[in-house]
Amino acid sequence: MNPLRALPLFEDLNEETFSKLTEIARQRRFQKGEILFFEGDAPNDLVVLTKGVLKLFKTSSSDKEVILHHFTPVSLVAEVAVLHRIPYPATAVFEADSEVLLINYDAFESMFLSNPELARILLLSLSKKIRMLESVIERGLVMDASERVINFIRKSPELLKTMRHYEIANILNLTPETFSRTLKKLQHEGKVINSEAGWEALP
Incomplete structure (x- = not known):
């Protein structure tokens, strides 16, 4: 199965629309220790981690590393920064050999967000993702x-x-x-x- 189908954001797209989405996505492989983006970089792509582990961290004024989150497959990475067109708030480094799908955001915005029906589907999917994340957080607290x-x-x-x-x-x-x-x-x-x-x- 295409890993994009594993994301609540895209699971309800019909085959024709999903096919268009895959056309604007490209795969990249990274080795352990490589940087995906630095804090302050301008985002250009929606990032989907399909294999490996990605660590999100900030560095304090005393040069101490503060870990914010670990992403494991299949996950959207820092999509809020991309959707709001703001610089990445932290640095992301791969902690294992990994693979990502990069979705060009300009093409995504033009193709999807300008279409009212698709925008509605994506809004519903985002709501579903929020409910899923709430469930994940709850499980994480009690596991x-x-x-x-x-x-x-x-x-x-x-x-x-x-x-x-x-x-x-x-x-x-x-x-x-x-x-x-x-x-x-x-x-x-x-x-x-x-x-x-x-x-x-x-x-």
């Missing part, structure tokens, strides 16, 4: 360590091969010790397995 690890394995199993445990623990807001202990516990309970094909969360 225990085991639930967070299982959810991560289901969403991004390949990252357990490429990222260090302390990096994944940081994404999950766990200590490295808690992450390792939880992973071993889930394996012992038969809730996750690590086979030749990689990590898998069992039903």
Whole structure:
């Protein structure tokens, strides 16, 4: 499935319109450590993370890194800055080899936002996304360590091969010790397995 269909913003578009959307999207690959954008850069594209991990952070006056968010697939990245035509409020760096889809915003605005019917569909989709984010926030507040690890394995199993445990623990807001202990516990309970094909969360 085209990863754009995984986004609530685009899931209700008909095939003809969705096809037009894919025509203005281009794929780019990035290596771990590469910068997607710096704080203060002017945005030109809607960014969709389809593979990997992207860290959003700011640097304090004392040069301390303040992590704002980790994006995992499939996610729209900093779309508010693009939609409002304001500079990016933070810097984004890839924490794993990653892939993104870049949607030219000028073409997107001309093609979609000038059409009242499409604008209505997108507005409904944005409302749906807000409700989804509220649900995600609620789950994040009540999820225990085991639930967070299982959810991560289901969403991004390949990252357990490429990222260090302390990096994944940081994404999950766990200590490295808690992450390792939880992973071993889930394996012992038969809730996750690590086979030749990689990590898998069992039903």
